[in-house]
Amino acid sequence: MKNQIQELLLQSLAELESKDILSTSNDILIKIENSRSPEHGDFATNLAMTLAKKNKINPRQLAQKIINQLPKSEILERVEIAGPGFINFFLKQDSHQATVVKILKNGHRYGDSKIGANISTLVEFVSANPTGPLHIGHGRGAAYGTAVSSLLRKIGFNVSCEYYINDAGRQMDILALSVWLRYLQHNDVKIPFPENAYQGDYITDIAIALYAEYAGKFVLPTEKIMPLFEEKAPELKIDGLIKYCIDNLGEKYYRIIFDAGLDSILTTIKNDLVGFGVKFNNWFSERSLVENKTVEKCIQKLIKNDWVYEKDGAQWFRSSKLGDEKDRVLIRENGQATYFASDIAYHLSKVERGFEKIINVWGADHHGYIARVKASMQALELSSDRLEVLLVQFATLYRGKEKLQMSTRSGEFITLKELQEEVGKDAARFFYIMRKSEQHLDFDLELAKSESNDNPVYYIQYAHARICSVFRQLSEKGINYQQAEALKHISKLNEAHEIKLLATLARYPDVIENAAITYEPHQLAYYLKDLANDFHTYYNANQFIVDDDIIRNARLTLIEATKQVIQNGLSLLGVTAPEVM
RNA sequence: GCGCCUGUAGCUCAACCGGAUAGAGCAUCGGCCUUCUAAGCCGGGGGUUAGAGGUUCGAGUCCUCUCAGGCGCACCA
Known part of the structure; x- marks a missing residue:
C-alpha cells in the first residue's frame, strides 16, 4: 500500500520537475507514515515540508501542487493537506477490505517478503561458556537472537543460527578442576574446595556420574595437593591446582x-x-579451530602481513592501527593463544563458510570487543562491514527488593529452566522480547511470577482463543461457513471497528519488515498487542454469529484473517497460539 | 579518567531514518455479563520526556554541557 502511494508521489514530483516548479535531489527519500489518528487519514507524508525550504515555497502551497499532479488512483478516496503541510491519504473502503483476501490467500506466508534477497546470513547468539546451566541472563539473548533470526528469514534472508562453544581455555580448565575436586571429595578424600571454583551442585552430580563409571581411577595422593591450597592469591591457587591435575593425572585422564x-x-x-x-542449525566448537589449525593459520597470515609484533615475550596484534584503542595480545608469554586469537579464527571461518552477512548477538559487557574483532577482519582482508554486532543490555535480576547475582561461579542463580517452569515458556519468551534490546531490564522475579496472569502474552493468546471459540460455536450450531463464498461479502465490513481492525491487519507486513531490518522484535510484540486490542474491542461491540448470512460471513472472514495474523506473529516470537484458554 | 548503553505517568515500558494532541499495561476511581470465553470492553484522574543550552518550520528523538544509574577499559572468557 505504501509502495503504491510512493509511486504516485514519485510521478507527481517528476511532473513538477519537468515543469521546473520544483527540483529534487536524485536520492530523495519519500517517507510515508501510518497515520496515528483517523482524522489524518490512513497514511501521511511530510514530503512537502522537507522540500519546501530547498525550493523556497510555502509548504502548504507545495503540498497543493503535489496533490494536483497526483495520478488518478483506484485505492484513494481523497487526499488532504493538514497542519503545517502534511499530505494525508484516505484509502477507499474497498482497499481496506481487500486486506482480508490478501491475508486468507497467503495464510502463514502473509507478511513475507523477499527484500533479504536470499543473502546468506549467520546469526550467532547465546554462546554461553559451557561451565554451568543457562541462567536468566542468557534467556534474553536466546529469545532475542532467535526472534531476530526468524524475522530475517521472513523477509527473505537465508539465515543460519549458530552457538559458539567455548570448549577451550582457562574457564573450562577451572570447570574440569572443579569436577575433579568434587570427585575427590566423593571418594572421601579430605580436601578443601576453592571459593573461585564452580560452586554449583551440578558439579557434584557430574563428579558422582564420573565415579559411577570410573570408580576411584582418578584419585591421587593428597600430600602433594594440600600445599597448593596455601597459595594466597586465589587465581594463582586455581592455576596451580589445574597444572598439578594435568601433570599428575596425565593428559588422557584429565x-x-x-x-x-x-x-x-x-x-x-x-x-x-x-x-x-x-x-x-550449528554448534561450533572453539576447540575445533585449534585442532584444525585455523587459529595458527590466522596468526601466520597476520604475521606475514606485518600485523604482529613481539613485546614482553608475547605476540601482539596491531589492532590500534585499525581503530581499536590499543593493541591486543594473540599469544601469551606462556605460549598459550588468547581467546581473542580463537575469535579471529572463528570469524575467518564464518566468512570462509560463505556467510555474506554476519550477526553476533553479544551481551553488553562485550562491547569493548567489537573494535578488535573488526580490526582483525580488516587485517585478514575480510570486509568488516558484513559483521554486525547487536548488543543486548543486561537484565538485573531481583527477587522482590533483593538483587540477585547471576554469576555462574558462585552457583547461585536462577536457571533458564527454572524460569520456564515457574513462568512458562510463552510468557518468558514474550517478557524478554517486549523490552527493546538496548534497554536495561529490571527483572523482578516475584513480579514476573505473580503477574504471570497479567502478562500481555495472554491478552494476545486470548484473542486467538476467542476467535477459535467462535468457529467452534459455529460448527456446533451447524452453521455453514465457506471461506470462498464468504469473501464475496467483505464489502459489508465498513463499520468503524472493522475499518480499524482492517487497517491494523494491513500494517503487518510493514511491521515485520521494519522489525527485521532494525533487529527490533519488540516492535512485533507491541503490534500484536495493538492487534489484539482492536480485536477485543470489535468483539465487545459486535456479534459475529448473527442471523444475516451476508453480515455473518463478512465478519467471519475478518476474524479468520485476524486469527491468521496473530498466529503468524506469535510463531515468529516463539509463542504458541492456543485454541482454547 | 576514557568508551558504550540508559534516564518518558506512582511502577514496568512504547513512541515507525525529527512530525500533528507523548501512548499502553499494572496500580487507582467509575461504568458494562438473561447474547460468540469478563484472561475482555468503555470512560476518568495521573507528564516541565533527569536538568540547562543549541540546531529548525517542528525536538522525547539530533548536537554540547551537567546530574544520575548500568556495563566495559587483562598476556580472563
Missing part, C-alpha cells in the same frame, strides 16, 4: 574429566534451549 564436565553441561544447555523453543 581429558576424560574435562569432557565429562563439558558433555554433561552442554547436554543440559541444549535441552534447556530446546525446551525454550530455541533451535540452532
Whole structure:
C-alpha cells in the first residue's frame, strides 16, 4: 500500500520537475507514515515540508501542487493537506477490505517478503561458556537472537543460527578442576574446595556420574595437593591446582574429566534451549579451530602481513592501527593463544563458510570487543562491514527488593529452566522480547511470577482463543461457513471497528519488515498487542454469529484473517497460539 | 579518567531514518455479563520526556554541557 502511494508521489514530483516548479535531489527519500489518528487519514507524508525550504515555497502551497499532479488512483478516496503541510491519504473502503483476501490467500506466508534477497546470513547468539546451566541472563539473548533470526528469514534472508562453544581455555580448565575436586571429595578424600571454583551442585552430580563409571581411577595422593591450597592469591591457587591435575593425572585422564564436565553441561544447555523453543542449525566448537589449525593459520597470515609484533615475550596484534584503542595480545608469554586469537579464527571461518552477512548477538559487557574483532577482519582482508554486532543490555535480576547475582561461579542463580517452569515458556519468551534490546531490564522475579496472569502474552493468546471459540460455536450450531463464498461479502465490513481492525491487519507486513531490518522484535510484540486490542474491542461491540448470512460471513472472514495474523506473529516470537484458554 | 548503553505517568515500558494532541499495561476511581470465553470492553484522574543550552518550520528523538544509574577499559572468557 505504501509502495503504491510512493509511486504516485514519485510521478507527481517528476511532473513538477519537468515543469521546473520544483527540483529534487536524485536520492530523495519519500517517507510515508501510518497515520496515528483517523482524522489524518490512513497514511501521511511530510514530503512537502522537507522540500519546501530547498525550493523556497510555502509548504502548504507545495503540498497543493503535489496533490494536483497526483495520478488518478483506484485505492484513494481523497487526499488532504493538514497542519503545517502534511499530505494525508484516505484509502477507499474497498482497499481496506481487500486486506482480508490478501491475508486468507497467503495464510502463514502473509507478511513475507523477499527484500533479504536470499543473502546468506549467520546469526550467532547465546554462546554461553559451557561451565554451568543457562541462567536468566542468557534467556534474553536466546529469545532475542532467535526472534531476530526468524524475522530475517521472513523477509527473505537465508539465515543460519549458530552457538559458539567455548570448549577451550582457562574457564573450562577451572570447570574440569572443579569436577575433579568434587570427585575427590566423593571418594572421601579430605580436601578443601576453592571459593573461585564452580560452586554449583551440578558439579557434584557430574563428579558422582564420573565415579559411577570410573570408580576411584582418578584419585591421587593428597600430600602433594594440600600445599597448593596455601597459595594466597586465589587465581594463582586455581592455576596451580589445574597444572598439578594435568601433570599428575596425565593428559588422557584429565581429558576424560574435562569432557565429562563439558558433555554433561552442554547436554543440559541444549535441552534447556530446546525446551525454550530455541533451535540452532550449528554448534561450533572453539576447540575445533585449534585442532584444525585455523587459529595458527590466522596468526601466520597476520604475521606475514606485518600485523604482529613481539613485546614482553608475547605476540601482539596491531589492532590500534585499525581503530581499536590499543593493541591486543594473540599469544601469551606462556605460549598459550588468547581467546581473542580463537575469535579471529572463528570469524575467518564464518566468512570462509560463505556467510555474506554476519550477526553476533553479544551481551553488553562485550562491547569493548567489537573494535578488535573488526580490526582483525580488516587485517585478514575480510570486509568488516558484513559483521554486525547487536548488543543486548543486561537484565538485573531481583527477587522482590533483593538483587540477585547471576554469576555462574558462585552457583547461585536462577536457571533458564527454572524460569520456564515457574513462568512458562510463552510468557518468558514474550517478557524478554517486549523490552527493546538496548534497554536495561529490571527483572523482578516475584513480579514476573505473580503477574504471570497479567502478562500481555495472554491478552494476545486470548484473542486467538476467542476467535477459535467462535468457529467452534459455529460448527456446533451447524452453521455453514465457506471461506470462498464468504469473501464475496467483505464489502459489508465498513463499520468503524472493522475499518480499524482492517487497517491494523494491513500494517503487518510493514511491521515485520521494519522489525527485521532494525533487529527490533519488540516492535512485533507491541503490534500484536495493538492487534489484539482492536480485536477485543470489535468483539465487545459486535456479534459475529448473527442471523444475516451476508453480515455473518463478512465478519467471519475478518476474524479468520485476524486469527491468521496473530498466529503468524506469535510463531515468529516463539509463542504458541492456543485454541482454547 | 576514557568508551558504550540508559534516564518518558506512582511502577514496568512504547513512541515507525525529527512530525500533528507523548501512548499502553499494572496500580487507582467509575461504568458494562438473561447474547460468540469478563484472561475482555468503555470512560476518568495521573507528564516541565533527569536538568540547562543549541540546531529548525517542528525536538522525547539530533548536537554540547551537567546530574544520575548500568556495563566495559587483562598476556580472563
